[in-house]
Every structure is written in C-alpha cells, then in structure tokens.
Amino acid sequence: MKKQIASASQKPIAFARDFFSYAIKGGNLYYGWLLFLSFFVVVGLYTSYVQMTKGLIVTGATDQIIWELFISNFIFTAHIAAAAVLVVIPAYIYKREDMKHLAVLGEIIALTFVIIGLNFIFFHMGRPDRFWHAIPGLGIFNFPSSMLTYDIIVLNTYLGINLVAVSYLLYKRYLGQPINTKFYTPLIYVAVAWGPLIHIVTAFILSSNAGISAWHTAVLPFAFLSMAGASGSALIIIFFLLIRKFSKMDIADSVIDFFSQVIVWSLGIIILVFASEFFTELYPGTHHAASLEYMIHGHHGLNAYVPWFWWTMALIVIPFILLLSSKVRKSYNFLLPLISLVVFLIILIEKPAVLVFPSFSPTPLGEYAVYHPTLIEIFNVLFIWASGFIILTLLTKGAIGVLTGEVQDSQTVEGDAK
Amino acid sequence: MSEDKRKKDIAEGQDDGKAKESRRDFLKKLGVATAATTVAPAATAKAGSIAEALQTHFRLMSDDEKKNAIARLEKRYTEQFSKQVTVADTPAPEGVLFGYALNISKCIGCRRCVEACVRENNQSRDPAIQWIRVLRMERGNNTFELKELNEGSPSSNPLGDYGIQSGGHADKHVGLSGSTEHYYEPEQVPEDDAIYFPVQCQQCEDPACVKACPVRATFRDPNGIVVIDYNWCIGCRMCQLACPYWARRFNWGEPVLPNEDMNPKTHYLGNRPRMRGVMEKCTFCLQRVRDGRYPACVEACPVGARKFGNLLDPKSEVRKILATKKVFRFKEEFNTDPKFFYYMD
Numbered sequence: 001m002k003k004q005i006a007s008a009s010q011k012p013i014a015f016a017r018d019f020f021s022y023a024i025k026g027g028n029l030y031y032g033w034l035l036f037l038s039f040f041v042v043v044g045l046y047t048s049y050v051q052m053t054k055g056l057i058v059t060g061a062t063d064q065i066i067w068e069l070f071i072s073n074f075i076f077t078a079h080i081a082a083a084a085v086l087v088v089i090p091a092y093i094y095k096r097e098d099m100k101h102l103a104v105l106g107e108i109i110a111l112t113f114v115i116i117g118l119n120f121i122f123f124h125m126g127r128p129d130r131f132w133h134a135i136p137g138l139g140i141f142n143f144p145s146s147m148l149t150y151d152i153i154v155l156n157t158y159l160g161i162n163l164v165a166v167s168y169l170l171y172k173r174y175l176g177q178p179i180n181t182k183f184y185t186p187l188i189y190v191a192v193a194w195g196p197l198i199h200i201v202t203a204f205i206l207s208s209n210a211g212i213s214a215w216h217t218a219v220l221p222f223a224f225l226s227m228a229g230a231s232g233s234a235l236i237i238i239f240f241l242l243i244r245k246f247s248k249m250d251i252a253d254s255v256i257d258f259f260s261q262v263i264v265w266s267l268g269i270i271i272l273v274f275a276s277e278f279f280t281e282l283y284p285g286t287h288h289a290a291s292l293e294y295m296i297h298g299h300h301g302l303n304a305y306v307p308w309f310w311w312t313m314a315l316i317v318i319p320f321i322l323l324l325s326s327k328v329r330k331s332y333n334f335l336l337p338l339i340s341l342v343v344f345l346i347i348l349i350e351k352p353a354v355l356v357f358p359s360f361s362p363t364p365l366g367e368y369a370v371y372h373p374t375l376i377e378i379f380n381v382l383f384i385w386a387s388g389f390i391i392l393t394l395l396t397k398g399a400i401g402v403l404t405g406e407v408q409d410s411q412t413v414e415g416d417a418k
Numbered sequence: 419m420s421e422d423k424r425k426k427d428i429a430e431g432q433d434d435g436k437a438k439e440s441r442r443d444f445l446k447k448l449g450v451a452t453a454a455t456t457v458a459p460a461a462t463a464k465a466g467s468i469a470e471a472l473q474t475h476f477r478l479m480s481d482d483e484k485k486n487a488i489a490r491l492e493k494r495y496t497e498q499f500s501k502q503v504t505v506a507d508t509p510a511p512e513g514v515l516f517g518y519a520l521n522i523s524k525c526i527g528c529r530r531c532v533e534a535c536v537r538e539n540n541q542s543r544d545p546a547i548q549w550i551r552v553l554r555m556e557r558g559n560n561t562f563e564l565k566e567l568n569e570g571s572p573s574s575n576p577l578g579d580y581g582i583q584s585g586g587h588a589d590k591h592v593g594l595s596g597s598t599e600h601y602y603e604p605e606q607v608p609e610d611d612a613i614y615f616p617v618q619c620q621q622c623e624d625p626a627c628v629k630a631c632p633v634r635a636t637f638r639d640p641n642g643i644v645v646i647d648y649n650w651c652i653g654c655r656m657c658q659l660a661c662p663y664w665a666r667r668f669n670w671g672e673p674v675l676p677n678e679d680m681n682p683k684t685h686y687l688g689n690r691p692r693m694r695g696v697m698e699k700c701t702f703c704l705q706r707v708r709d710g711r712y713p714a715c716v717e718a719c720p721v722g723a724r725k726f727g728n729l730l731d732p733k734s735e736v737r738k739i740l741a742t743k744k745v746f747r748f749k750e751e752f753n754t755d756p757k758f759f760y761y762m763d
Contacts, residue, residue, distance in 0.1 A: 055694040056653075057545070057671030066655050066668065126653015126668065126695030129471065133633040133652050140475055140634045140650075148632035148656055210626065210752055211662035364664040364749075365551060365617060366598045 014409070015174050022407045023398035029246075034393065037386040044383020047376045048123070056126055059377040064369040065360040069381050070124040072352035076231070077117035077388075078202045079224065079347065081158065083232020084110035085195035086262060092188050098252045101403060103188070104169050105243070108395045109236065110195065111162040114155055116388035123380055147205045154198045161191045166395075170402045175409050199224050206355075214291040214359035217280075223273045229266030231347035233259040234340035241337055243396070248404045253332070260329040260336060263343060267320035274313070294368065295358045304370040308353035315346040466490050475634065476647045476686060487649075488686060495684075495691060499675075503682040505690050508708040510640040516702050517642075517729035517757045518713075519739045520616060524723035524763070527552055527607045527614035534718030535618075538703060539689040540681050542673030549667065549700040550715060553598040553615040618715075619644065619665035619700035620748060620756030627657035627666065636697070642729075642757055643702050645687040653695040662752045666699045702726070729757065 051058050061068040087106025091099040122128050133139035134152055143149040165187050172179045203221040210216050237259045244251045281289035293299075295309040319339045322328050328335045357371040401407035473479070473487050488505045495503035532550045541547040598615070608614070625644050628636055635650040636657055658666040672694045684690040685705035692698050703713035707726075716724045727734035736759070739745065743761040 055669070055671045059670075061670065063658070063664075063667055066658050124654070126655065126670075126697075127651065130650070130652045133635070133650060140478075142632050142634045145629050146632040146656065147630065148654060152632070205656075208630070209659045211660060364662050365553060365600060367600075 011175065011409070012171065015171050018174070018407050018409075019170070019398040019402065020394070022401040023394040026397065030397075034390065037390050037393075040379070040382045040386035041390070043379050044386065047379040048383060050376055051123065051380055052128070058374060060371050060373045062369070064363050064367055065357055065371045067356050067360070068124065068371075069352055069373050069377050070120045070384075072356040073348075073381055073384070074117045074120035074124065075202060075206075075224075075355065076348050076351045077113045077120060078199050079228040080232045080235055081110045081113035081117060082195045082199035082225070083228040083236070084113070085192050086229065086233060086259070087236060088188060088192055088195075090258060092185070093192065096258075098254050099258075102240070102251065102255065104166055104399055104403070105239075105396065106236070107162045107166045107191065108392065108399055109232075109239070110191070111159065111166055112388055112392040112395065114159045114162065114198075115391060116384055118155060118159070119384045119388070120381075123384065147201070147208045150201045151198075151205055154194065154201050158191070158194045158198050161187060161194060165191060166399075170399055173402045174407060196225060199228055211364050212359055213288040216288075217277060219273050219277050223270065223277075226266045226269035226273060227347050227350075230263050230270060231344050233262040233266065234344040234347075237263075237340045238337055238344070239396075241332060243400065247400045248406075249400050253330075256332060256336070257329065260323060260340075263340070264320065264323045264329075267316060267323070267343070270316055271320060274316075290362050291359050294361050295354065299361070299368045302368050302370060305353065305358045308349070309358075312346055312350045312354050315342055319343050466494065470494075470649065473649060475650045477637070491686070491690065495682075498691075499677045499680045499682070501677065501680065501682050503680070503684060506683075506685045506705060506708075508685060508705075511708060511710075513730060515642045515729040515757070516621070516707060517727060517736045517740075517759065518621070518702065519725040519736045519743075519745070519759045519761055521723040521725070521743075522613070522615055522760050522762060524721045525552075525614045525616060526721055526723075527554060527602070527604075527609070527612065528720065530718045530720060531616065531715035531724065534714040535700070537679065538681055538706075538714035539701075540675055540684065540691050541667075541698075542669065542675060542692075543679065544674045545671060547667045547669070547673070547698070549665070549698075550616055550618040551600045551664070553600050553617060554602040554609075554612050555598050555615060557611045557613050615760075617663055617665070617748065618758070619702075620663050620754065620758040621700075621702060622754035622756050624753065624755045626660035626662065626752070626754060630656040630660040632656065639687065639704075641707075643704055643707075644699070645701050645704060646697055646699065647687065648690070648692050648696045648698065651696040653697070655697065657697060662749050662754065666697050669694050669696055669698065 056068070059068045059070075084106045087099065087109070088103045090096040091103040091106075122131070125131065134141065134149070136143075141149055141152075143153075165184070168184065168187075169179060200221045203224045206212075206215040207217060207220040237256060240251050240256060240259075243249050278292065281292050294302075295305050297303070298306050319342055322335075322339055328339065330336075352371070352373075360371075361368040363369070398407065469486070470490055473483065476484070476487070479487060484507055488507060491505045492503055495505070529550075529552050532548050532552065535541070535550050536543075536546075536548060539549065541549065602612075604612075621643055623638075623642065625636075625638060628634075628638055628644060631637075632654060633650060633652055635652065636644060636646045639645050653668070655668055658668060669692050673692055675691055680691070681689060683705065685708070688701050688704035703711075703715075706713060712726055713724075716726045725735050725739055727736040729736060731737060739761055740759060743763070745759050745761045747756050747759060
C-alpha cells in the first residue's frame with residue numbers, strides 16, 4: 001500500500017520528465033526553430049538588463065506618449081489569448097467531433113499568450129520590483145475603483161484555469177485514465193466565459209480614460225473582440241496547418257474551414273466597427289476627432305502615422321474580400337496561410353501604429369508627437385515574443401506526444417502489452 | 419545625462435559641503451565613517467535599502483515605522499547629496515481645504531513660477547521635469563480676410579449648384595483659434611500678441627488619477643491635496659493616462675539633481691527626491707503649506723497673479739476672489755471639480 005502511494009506521488013514527476021524529454025526532441029528544422037528563438041532570448045537578456053537598471057528611459061516613451069511597445073503588444077496577446085476559446089467552444093459547446101481532441105491545443109495557446117502578456121506588463125512597469133504592492137492581501141488592491149485591478153484578477157484567473165485544465169487533461173491522458181467530467185467540464189465552461197472577459201476588461205482599461213478621446217468610445221470592446229477573432233483564428237490556422245504537416249495529429253479540413261469562416265466574419269465586424277467609429281467622430285468633426293484626423297492626414301506636416309493608418313485599413317479590407325471566395329479559403333497550402341499571416345501581422349502592427357501611439361496626440365495640452373521606438377525596446381519585445389514562442393513550441397510538441405499516445409505512462413504501456 | 423557627469427556633480431557637492439560644515443558635524447561624520455568602516459558600510463546600506471523596499475504604504479505605517487522610514491530616507495539623502503537633509507512628516511492642519519486662484523489677465527508668461535517650483539520641489543534637472551506648464555496663445559484672431567468672406571466648402575455641388583453655401587467654412591476656416599504651445603522662447607515677456615495660461619495639477623475633488631491607481635499610491639490628503647507615496651508607486655502610469663490636465667510627470671530614468679541645487683528641507687509626501695520609475699506632480703508645495711507658508715510659485719510670481727488660501731475660511735483671499743471676480747475652472751466637462759480656479763479682473 002505504502003509503495004503504491006509512493007509510486008503515485010512519483011507519477012506527476014514522471015509525467016513532467018516524459019513530457020519535456022519528448023518535447024525537446026525533434027528534427028533539424030525543429031532544433032533550427034528553437035535555436036532561432038534562443039538567439040533573441042540571449043540578446044534579450046542583455047537588453048532587459050539594460051532596461052531594468054536604467055529604467056524606461058531606454059524606451060521611446062515620453063510624457064507625451066506614455067505607452068510603449070510593451071503595452072501595445074500586451075493588448076495583442078490579449079486578442080490571441082481570448083480567441084483561443086474559439087477552439088474550445090466548437091468542441092465543448094457545439095460538440096464538434098472533429099475538434100474535441102484539439103481543445104487542449106487551444107488552451108495551450110491561451111496559456112502561453114497570457115504568460116507573454118503578463119511579461120509585457122512586467123516590462124511596462126516603472127517599478128517591477130514593487131509588483132507585490134498590487135497583490136491582494138500583501139499590498140493594497142484598489143478594488144473596485146481601478147480598472148487595472150480587474151485586469152490583474154481576470155488575467156491571473158485565466159492563467160490558472162488554463163494551467164489546471166491543460167495539465168489535468170494531459171496528465172490523465174498520459175496515465176490512460178478517463179477524465180472526471182464533473183471537474184473538467186465546468187472548468188472548460190468557465191474558461192470559455194473567461195476568454196472574452198479578459199479582453200473586455202483590457203478594452204475598459206483604455207476606454208476608461210476620458211482624457212484620451214480616441215479610446216473613450218463604447219465600440220472598443222467590440223473592436224477588440226472582432227480583432228481577436230481575426231488575429232487569433234489566423235494564428236490558429238497557421239498553427240494547425242503546421243501541426244498537420246509536421247506531426248501525426250489528425251486535423252480535418254473542416255476544422256481549418258471553420259477558422260477561415262471566423263476570420264471572414266471577424267474582419268467584417270472590424271470594418272463595421274471602424275466605419276461607425278469614423279463616422280461618429282468625423283461627421284461632427286469636434287476636437288474629439290483630432291487624433292483620428294492626425295492619423296488620416298497628419299497635422300501641420302507631422303504625418304508619420306498616415307501610411308500606417310491607410311495600410312492597416314487596406315490590409316483589413318483586402319483579406320476580407322479575398323476570403324469571401326471559397327477557392328481562397330480552400331487553398332490550404334498557399335493562399336490561406338499567407339492571408340492568415342497578413343491578418344495576424346496587420347492586427348499586431350495596428351496595436352502600436354494605430355490604436356496606441358497616435359491616440360496620445362493631441363496631448364491634454366494640445367501637443368502633437370511621434371513615437372520613436374528604441375533598439376533596446378524592440379529587442380525586449382522580441383525577447384518576450386521569442387521566449388513565449390519557445391514555451392508554445394515545447395508545450396505543443398509535448399501535448400501532441402501525449403495526444404497521439406507517444407508519451408505514455410510506462411505501466412499503461414505494460415498493461416497494454418499484456 | 420552621463421554617469422560621469424553625475425559622479426562629478428556629487429563630488430563637487432561633497433567639496434562644498436565640507437567647506438561649510440561645522441566642527442561638530444564633521445566629528446559626527448567622522449564617527450559615522452569609522453563605525454561604518456568597521457561594520458562594512460555596504461552591508462548597512464543594503465539593509466537600509468531592503469527595509470525601504472519592504473516598507474508599507476505611508477498612510478498604513480505605525481508611528482514607529484514612520485520614524486524608521488524617515489530616518490532611513492534622511493540618512494540616504496544626506497549621504498547622497500552631502501548635506502543635512504530633513505524629511506518632515508508634518509500632519510495636515512485641521513479644518514483647511516486648500517484652494518488656488520490664478521489671474522490670467524495678469525500673467526505675463528515669464529515662467530518664474532516654473533523655475534521656483536523646480537528649485538523648491540527638487541525636480542530632476544536632466545531629464546528636465548516641470549510641474550507647471552505655461553501655455554502661450556495667440557492674442558486675438560488676425561487672419562480674418564475680406565476676400566475669404568465668400569469662400570467656403572462646398573462652394574459648388576455636382577448634384578445641383580444652387581449658389582447656397584451649405585457646409586460652412588469647413589475646410590478653410592476664416593481665422594483660427596485654439597492653438598496653444600508651451601515651448602515659446604521670446605526675447606522678452608509679455609509679448610504683445612500673446613496671452614498666457616499656466617496649467618499645473620488642479621487638485622481635483624474627484625480626481626481621475628486617484629480612481630485609476632491600482633495600489634492607492636496616489637490619494638487625496640485631508641486638506642484636499644492629491645499626493646503620491648513615491649515609495650509605494652509601481653510606475654504603471656494609469657494616473658498619467660487618466661489626468662485630463664497633463665499634470666503628472668514620470669521619472670523615466672534616474673532623476674538627476676545636482677547637490678548644490680538640492681533643497682534639503684523636504685516632506686515625505688512632498689518635495690523629497692524621487693527615484694526612477696515613479697510618478698510625481700504638484701502638491702501645492704505641501705512641505706510649505708502644512709507649515710502655514712505659501713507655495714513657491716505664489717511667492718515667485720512677480721505680478722501677483724497667483725493667490726492661495728483656505729477655501730473653508732470666508733475671509734481668505736481665494737474666497738474673496740471666488741465671490742467677486744469672473745472665475746472659471748479648466749476643462750469643466752471632465753467633472754473633476756478642481757480646487758484650482760482661473761479668474762479675470
């Protein structure tokens with residue numbers, strides 16, 4: 001009896017060992033990819049040291065434009081983390097058989113992108129050493145007044161839910177035991193509700209600032225959720241096509257088709273949201289529209305954001321029109337991944353270049369400014385992205401090993417042999 | 419700002435300090451120095467900074483904790499600036515609500531208030547941090563032109579030109595308005611063609627910044643002044659986003675304050691030197707007004723445009739101004755209820 005308990009407590013350790021020893025094995029391409037990411041981690045270790053010792057002065061942020069690339073990227077990671085529920089919803093709520101086994105991959109995306117996002121917030125803080133001041137109980141938690149406290153709650157809860165859900169499911173699969181649906185299903189439903197919630201709260205962090213008129217709009221959560229639908233589905237398509245190509249995981253065409261449909265719908269909603277926002281701002285033409293006008297045609301020759309604005313608009317509308325054709329949507333090996341990449345990147349670029357930086361002009365005292373990111377800032381952003389993608393790669397690889405049965409508890413294997 | 423220059427500043431400051439210090443201070447310092455060499459100075463400094471890193475919010479500290487926190491700071495500042503620095507903890511006076519009134523018809527845009535504020539409140543000189551901004555506005559509207567009287571948009575319409583102008587002067591305004599700037603460098607002030615409008619923290623009764631702070635590092639003190647515990651601020655800058663007056667300044671890097679320019683008479687919630695990564699702003703010179711003195715900007719104004727006093731006292735100068743002058747508040751649409759009033763004669 002005692003021996004059994006001892007071996008049971010060893011099981012999670014064996015799981016972690018088997019999981020990661022499978023995850024770090026791969027072909028040359030796999031090692032090349034990890035090596036490529038590690039380069040940015042090594043450089044990033046130095047650049048983060050510079051930022052942590054010198055302060056945010058090494059970034060391009062000023063009292064005029066106070067949000068840097070970090071927080072702009074954070075908003076994007078919240079897009080993806082929220083959109084990951086799009087894998088879970090069809091599997092658990094619409095009971096689609098072709099997606100049931102993929103739900104855990106969606107949760108891994110959510111988990112990774114919340115981690116990436118929390119890293120971005122850490123780099124955004126002026127005093128990261130004082131983060132404990134915001135931990136309820138340990139510090140002071142200005143709840144319910146401060147919007148940031150809601151974000152701390154929802155992000156960490158989402159991280160926790162996904163961490164538990166992913167490791168529970170994979171562990172049970174590893175042992176070859178059925179999952180306890182009384183525990184797992186409610187957890188999944190909470191995660192499904194929580195995904196959009198983290199994103200709505202993130203939108204409120206922006207729209208609660210009456211002083212920044214470009215953000216002070218009720219359409220912001222709708223814009224964020226539709227952008228999540230587009231960029232998240234774009235990432236999932238690329239992700240699933242790669243998994244299908246490089247592993248034994250079975251991912252049906254119908255799954256890919258579902259996500260290309262979601263991109264079309266989401267892009268359509270983005271266009272409507274933008275159109276209604278632009279109309280509401282531009283028709284009365286009050287000072288409330290000043291930052292939008294700054295983006296559209298510059299201000300007294302200061303027009304750095306004008307090309308970014310128009311390219312963003314074009315690259316949202318063009319993929320929408322292209323993806324309306326089922327021929328394009330079915331081009332799994334060329335057009336669909338290419339358009340998905342464009343959608344993913346343009347919504348990533350939209351964050352700093354359209355949503356964040358131009359919105360700070362005019363400042364409350366009427367100044368217009370242009371943001372100039374620094375190299376250190378850019379390398380820190382790449383550092384966070386690269387370490388996030390390393391986590392995503394390793395977790396996905398290990399999870400595929402478990403799901404395809406290549407990573408299994410040795411006793412289960414013995415049992416099967418008998 | 420280079421590290422070398424800072425070190426040089428510190429070294430120069432030390433020289434100045436030594437020349438001035440009394441024999442008793444010198445002996446005291448010598449004693450500290452010998453004690454420090456025997457007990458490893460780095461270790462005590464490290465213990466002090468760890469204690470500072472772990473301390474709680476100033477408002478939640480017990481009297482003992484406050485005393486220790488202040489002693490730590492005084493020690494650190496005294497060493498850093500090579501002069502005796504005091505950090506006061508003067509409590510808020512009873513029955514006082516501080517208010518400010520600024521006469522925009524008198525302001526000549528000289529920015530002596532800005533300079534006095536920087537000196538009094540130990541703002542970083544490089545990068546330069548200023549709590550008061552003086553906006554310069556073009557006086558009058560000198561672009562009205564007769565020949566533009568009938569120019570406008572749309573001047574004609576492809577669906578039918580009825581000769582009736584319907585869109586107003588939407589694209590080409592007759593005259594301009596509302597453009598401000600705060601980086602003016604004139605030969606002398608006041609300029610004939612300009613009016614000036616100083617802006618600083620408006621000490622709102624419903625401050626958007628206080629609402630936004632996730633850790634209550636910024637809060638309204640009992641006299642109605644919005645203050646910051648610089649040791650509790652996490653540098654998230656939500657308050658800076660929320661402020662509609664652009665009144666808050668962030669220490670993006672390590673603030674640089676030459677020893678000779680450092681004002682050694684400080685208050686914990688007021689003008690004590692700040693550190694990298696925290697927010698700061700005007701506190702109505704809390705270190706002065708809690709002692710019954712005027713803010714530095716009020717004293718510095720050469721034309722007497724700045725008035726300060728107790729809003730609860732009907733006989734105070736501000737209350738008299740509120741009762742008799744043409745008074746308005748800046749950006750009233752934000753509903754923040756400032757205690758900073760602008761007025762005209």
